Amino acid sequence: MIILHHLRIGRSMFMVWQLEELAVEYELKVYHRDPASFRAQDDLKAVHPLGKSPVIEDGDLMLSESSAITTYLLEKFDTEHRLAPPRSDLQNWARFTQWLHYPEGSVFTPLLFNMLLTRSGQPHEAIELFSNNEIKLHLDNIARQLGDSDFILGESFSAADFGISYVVSLAKRLGQIDTYPSLNEYLDRTLSRPAYLRAIERAVE
Numbered sequence: 001m002i003i004l005h006h007l008r009i010g011r012s013m014f015m016v017w018q019l020e021e022l023a024v025e026y027e028l029k030v031y032h033r034d035p036a037s038f039r040a041q042d043d044l045k046a047v048h049p050l051g052k053s054p055v056i057e058d059g060d061l062m063l064s065e066s067s068a069i070t071t072y073l074l075e076k077f078d079t080e081h082r083l084a085p086p087r088s089d090l091q092n093w094a095r096f097t098q099w100l101h102y103p104e105g106s107v108f109t110p111l112l113f114n115m116l117l118t119r120s121g122q123p124h125e126a127i128e129l130f131s132n133n134e135i136k137l138h139l140d141n142i143a144r145q146l147g148d149s150d151f152i153l154g155e156s157f158s159a160a161d162f163g164i165s166y167v168v169s170l171a172k173r174l175g176q177i178d179t180y181p182s183l184n185e186y187l188d189r190t191l192s193r194p195a196y197l198r199a200i201e202r203a204v205e
């Protein structure tokens with residue numbers, strides 16, 4: 001059975017959601033953040049040297065990095081290609097892969113800069129300029145790709161929507177999507193899916 005090491009308040013929630021969408025049996029091990037630093041604590045560091053989440057175990061396999069975990073879970077459980085195109089459909093598979101890796105690879109970093117600047121209360125002109133420009137670039141890009149579609153790759157929900165929902169919801173928490181009605185509607189749509197609601201119920205005690 002898959003074991004998900006789940007650190008509360010963060011991107012691991014989107015892995016619980018994925019397991020629920022795949023209707024996979026899994027065990028959830030929940031970890032709490034240090035209330036002062038908001039970082040993971042030693043219990044999670046004992047699981048994996050990075051001390052970060054999500055991490056899954058499947059028998060002898062221990063896997064970190066959200067996009068790698070998603071790819072593994074799709075290979076193993078999405079045999080009917082409900083959540084991603086098959087590799088034989090090479091161009092659509094390549095497009096899917098681009099949107100799967102984009103949130104962690106490009107969108108998260110400027111959002112993190114914004115979050116750290118806000119938390120520190122210390123202005124930093126160069127970092128602020130960089131992160132504001134990059135956040136706008138990426139939110140514009142996501143909104144453009146969405147257009148009038150329901151989901152990031154068109155009318156069907158796909159596994160690329162987990163990571164996109166994560167970064168858009170983080171942007172929302174940081175007050176960055178007020179001028180993007182389509183991103184607000186997108187979040188309403190993805191985060192009201194029954195599998196996400198089940199994930200919340202299971203992961204938030």
Ligand SMILES: N[C@@H](CCC(=O)N[C@@H](CS)C(=O)NCC(=O)O)C(=O)O
Pocket residue numbers: 007009010011012038039040041051052053054064065066067104
């Ligand atoms: N690139 C990794 C990032 C993992 C990560 O940074 N996770 C955060 C949770 S949102 C974490 O565990 N932070 C705790 C810490 O670094 O102390 C992924 O895609 O999963």
